[in-house]
Amino acid sequence: MTQQEHRCTTSADMMAAMVRAVVCLLLWTSVSPVSGSYVDQDMNRTIQNFLQHYNISMSDIFNGKPVFSREPLNGKIETKMVFMGGVLEMYENLIQHILKQYPTPSPLIARSKEKAASSITAESITSSGKRSEATRDIRQGLEDILDKIQKVKKHYYQEQVKLVHGLHELRRIQMNNLKVQGKALWELSGLFDEAGSLAKTISMKRRRRRQAKTKAYRRG
Known part of the structure; x- marks a missing residue:
């Protein structure tokens, strides 16, 4: 395997791990309502589009190795709230990380000017336009999910997130x-x-x- 192929494989593995974590959001965000509902259709649609865009199969998602253990959710309500505060904090950081790596689609016209006009067919323009639109829709969807996570944290989990931060600080003691x-x-x-x-x-x-x-x- 060449160095370039190794980098591509590593990048694909990292993206697959991110996708598995985002899919878990469907399970975890059902604890607290957002605007009178739980997981809405837009969130489901964004996640499905993300999976299709990176060709992530259901067998990759449900491989018996969840990103988060559900064991803490079997405890008392106080334990659940603290755990969920940590989960939401992780998802906020994760989606922000994905958005930094996710390409921002440029206008099709600008892209077409970079190439010679003779090398661009109507079919290639249409295909490129669809990919650009899909990328833009997924990015917007992820930004919407991030906004919902931040609202849930602000209204329901402020105290728990502070506690999670405090626990992280304990691990840094020399x-x-x-x-x-x-x-x-x-x-x-x-x-x-x-x-x-x-x-x-x-x-x-x-x-x-x-x-x-x-x-x-x-x-x-």
Whole structure:
């Protein structure tokens, strides 16, 4: 395989991975409504056109290896919300990345001027025009999806996205830095006390709920 062929293969693999992630958007964005609906026809149409444009088959999409595990969605509502905040954040970054790579269609007239008039047939102009129109439609569709994601984040997931960012920051702590180690241990007492207090509060709330259910059952 030549270096050029290797680059093409790598690019195709990256685009296929992006497509799989975008298709997953159909599943994940159904959690919160956008303008009174969930996944609308325009979003479905954009994704289908994107798949067709890059010749991505359903076997490539449903290959038993989802981009996201659905396991976090089996937990409590608080866990689901935090996870979805992270998912929407990822999709915003992903679609912005795709739009940077996706070609911006230039006018057909400008393209035709770059070539000799004798080399352009009516059929080639028509075919090129259709491709340009399809590219423009898909790009606009992706921009619309991005706008919807950003609106859902703004209205429903601001707190969760901030929490996700905070969790990312925790992973950047310099574990091998001696001064960081000492400072972190110094802060442990207060944080550990807060963790214990929070756990106790949650335990008390659960106990009260159980007691309330028991009393209601006895009265019934």
